[in-house]
Amino acid sequence: MNVAPLIRSGDALIVLLGAGMVGGLGWHYWQGGLADKVVIRAGGKVFREVALSRDQDIAVPGPLGMSLIRVEKRRVRILADPSPRQYCVRQGWLQQVGEMALCLPNQVSIELTGQNKPYDSLNY
Amino acid sequence: MTASTTDFILHPSAEDHQVARMAAVALGLTVLESAIPSPIPGVKPGLANIVTLIVLARYGWRMATWVSLLRVVAGSLLFGSLLTPGFFLSLAGALCSLVLLAAASRLPARWFGPVSHSVLAAFAHIAGQMALVFVWLIPHAGILYLLPLFAAAALLFGTVNGLIAAHYLAQQP
Structure with a gap:
């Protein structure tokens, strides 16, 4: 199945924003920083x-x-x-x-x- | 036998039948999905939401709400989990998704289709569930460490479910 025609431009934007949010959450919660x-x-x-x-x-x-x-x-x-x-x-x-x-x-x-x-x- | 005065007869409309049919399909998918083993507890593809997306696109938000909530309640009856924490987690996720879908379905359809709806609803779903877990079950900041994992699953399954719904809607307009 070809998915390209199923994704509208706004959809791509939302998926990208979502991926950015997932990345941001991962960075925020999993990179607590090195301990001193x-x-x-x-x-x-x-x-x-x-x-x-x-x-x-x-x-x-x-x-x-x-x-x-x-x-x-x-x-x-x-x-x-x-x-x-x-x-x-x-x-x-x-x-x-x-x-x-x-x-x-x-x-x-x-x-x-x-x-x-x-x-x-x-x-x- | 004569009808007593307390009898009342339901006259289901065509729309009611439609809601029941779609909720039944969603229930079938819920049962099917429960047979799929999940590597991580709490991460499920949420296949029944494909039905919600299709109903949203075809018949509007009000009917999608009926189908989604009927699926949650009837599904919990099938699994014997009515009023258990699992039921309330499902309900919280479904309600948050529906609230967001009410807004998302007003986005211009030219640019935003089922994939957008699905991804946004999936994020709302985990946000609602995590909020309920945090205030009710485990009020500990440690569960926030799971958030990136659940968000990644929401993005993945939200996109896939959205594509399936979009594919179906394109096949049978």
Whole structure:
């Protein structure tokens, strides 16, 4: 089926505007910007806030033992954690504002923040 | 048996029959569509809207509204989802689409055809649904992360449905 005669000029305009809107939404919601800082929480309390500018490893104590957090090349990940399912370790590197990893039941979490925090996921 | 005084007889007009016929076709498409597995929950092609578009082009907005709302209500009866969240999501999407179609159908037909109507209605549909999800079910900004995905699906399926409706209308004027 030849679609060209079915599309009128205004239709093409609306489809293009729609595509622009989809692109704009994607850019707005999925490019939160690169993070500047990581907030490390243990047992619900802020343990440390660390700038991502310096590469380092941080050990955070939890009820099960130490969670190891690595900051490298402006990214951050949970390197090791004693929690059984290892979800937070498998999440891998985080670098966008608003991304977070939560280790349960060791009660250790990391959350990336930047200049403009899009929303507060922990305090909702 | 004598008719009691509470009996009343409906006299369906030709237009009523037409509405019922079109709503039945839309229902058939809804049932057909539910058999198609969707890779992402919540993303559906919305094939029944092709019928709404055709009715809008042929008989006007009032009849399209009848067909669309009958389809939502009768469809929920078929699936047993009347008054469940899924029903209200369908209803919110359909109402938003119809409001936008009321405006869009006044655009000059020389330039704006079923494809325009379909894309605009699809966007209105997800906007209405997301608004209802946000205020009622999940009042968390995290669901906005899904918006680009749903908007892309609306654009794709809106365009395809619009083309199908335009094709049908061109074949059988």
